[in-house]
Amino acid sequence: MSEIRYNRLEDSYVIIAPERLHRPDYMAWSKEEENVASCPFCEGNESMTPPEIYAMRPNGSFADEKGWESRVVANLFKAVQIEATYILKHDGANKVWDGFGAHEIIIDTPKHFNSMCEWSQMNYFTWLKTIQARIKDLRNDQRIAYISVFKNHGVSAGASQSHPHTQLIGLPIVPKNIQRRYDRIYSYYMSSGRVLMDEIIAEEKKDGRRVVLESDSFIAFCPFASENPFEVLVTSSTLSSEIDKIEDEKLQELSKLLQKLFMKMQVQLGNFDFNISFAFEPLNRLLAPDISSSNSNPICRFSIKITPRIYKHGGFELSTAMMINPVEPERCAELLRESDEAN
Numbered sequence: 604m605s606e607i608r609y610n611r612l613e614d615s616y617v618i619i620a621p622e623r624l625h626r627p628d629y630m631a632w633s634k635e636e637e638n639v640a641s642c643p644f645c646e647g648n649e650s651m652t653p654p655e656i657y658a659m660r661p662n663g664s665f666a667d668e669k670g671w672e673s674r675v676v677a678n679l680f681k682a683v684q685i686e687a688t689y690i691l692k693h694d695g696a697n698k699v700w701d702g703f704g705a706h707e708i709i710i711d712t713p714k715h716f717n718s719m720c721e722w723s724q725m726n727y728f729t730w731l732k733t734i735q736a737r738i739k740d741l742r743n744d745q746r747i748a749y750i751s752v753f754k755n756h757g758v759s760a761g762a763s764q765s766h767p768h769t770q771l772i773g774l775p776i777v778p779k780n781i782q783r784r785y786d787r788i789y790s791y792y793m794s795s796g797r798v799l800m801d802e803i804i805a806e807e808k809k810d811g812r813r814v815v816l817e818s819d820s821f822i823a824f825c826p827f828a829s830e831n832p833f834e835v836l837v838t839s840s841t842l843s844s845e846i847d848k849i850e851d852e853k854l855q856e857l858s859k860l861l862q863k864l865f866m867k868m869q870v871q872l873g874n875f876d877f878n879i880s881f882a883f884e885p886l887n888r889l890l891a892p893d894i895s896s897s898n899s900n901p902i903c904r905f906s907i908k909i910t911p912r913i914y915k916h917g918g919f920e921l922s923t924a925m926m927i928n929p930v931e932p933e934r935c936a937e938l939l940r941e942s943d944e945a946n
């Protein structure tokens with residue numbers, strides 16, 4: 604029996620329809636031929652990328668040479684450019700901006716790992732610290748209203764490079780779906796005095812069926828209205844969405860949880876294609892003037908979403924923006940809980 608479920612956080616509906624599982628594209632993931640020698644992101648090939656914007660070089664090596672733990676470079680195929688002018692123009696009744704913004708590639712590791720399941724806890728920590736450093740820096744640019752941080756892994760997820768990397772796009776506007784999400788979180792707080800994500804976390808903990816992993820500050824669960832099979836949200840009821848303000852001790856705790864989670868996912872899904880997206884609050888605080896006076900925003904929680912790309916969406920999803928998910932989140936969580944990472 605299928606169900607239509609409502610997503611309180613995104614204000615959207617999803618159809619959970621297990622009977623569609625027979626469709627042949629389910630569980631079809633991409634297999635790529637590796638060519639590590641010509642990979643521009645591998646250690647030793649630094650000359651194949653634009654000059655580095657930032658790097659973690661704990662032993663003090665020179666820029667654009669070997670000896671790094673993570674590197675950040677400009678994207679060669681930029682969606683937006685930091686050199687562009689930041690001016691609103693009018694084309695008849697249409698509004699147009701030059702493509703101003705930051706588009707950076709974070710090269711997560713010097714090694715050409717095939718999957719995040721092979722990462723050490725230290726690899727996860729370095730990855731998070733690098734994201735933290737870039738957000739901290741870009742926060743100083745008053746022209747940037749929103750930063751999107753995301754990861755595409757595998758062809759089905761839109762990746763063109765197989766070497767582990769993350770992308771960051773800083774925009775002069777706040778995307779409409781992000782603005783609507785934070786408007787909802789904000790008005791919920793103003794009307795009830797409660798933080799929406801904290802309520803969702805408390806309900807998930809009480810129910811328990813969709814919880815995959817928990818640590819002191821973090822929880823990983825398959826959301827009630829998951830749009831995709833094995834979608835996992837990692838969030839916290841004690842940490843704000845400002846990742847650049849999270850202490851090292853907590854980032855280590857998160858690294859440990861993510862390492863465990865990815866190993867569990869690999870047991871269930873093999874070497875799966877996926878997207879990761881970080882939820883950040885808009886940097887443009889005009890959006891929520893009543894909380895702009897405080898330094899830390901108390902109502903937006905840290906969260907990252909892992910979306911395995913193992914089921915292709917079709918015309919219904921395109922025409923309605925309403926997804927059909929062929930596996931119940933309760934079943935996905937159960938399988939992930941039971942997966943012993945040592946298997």
Ligand SMILES: [Zn+2]
Binds near residue numbers: 639643645714715766
């Ligand atoms: Zn590589």
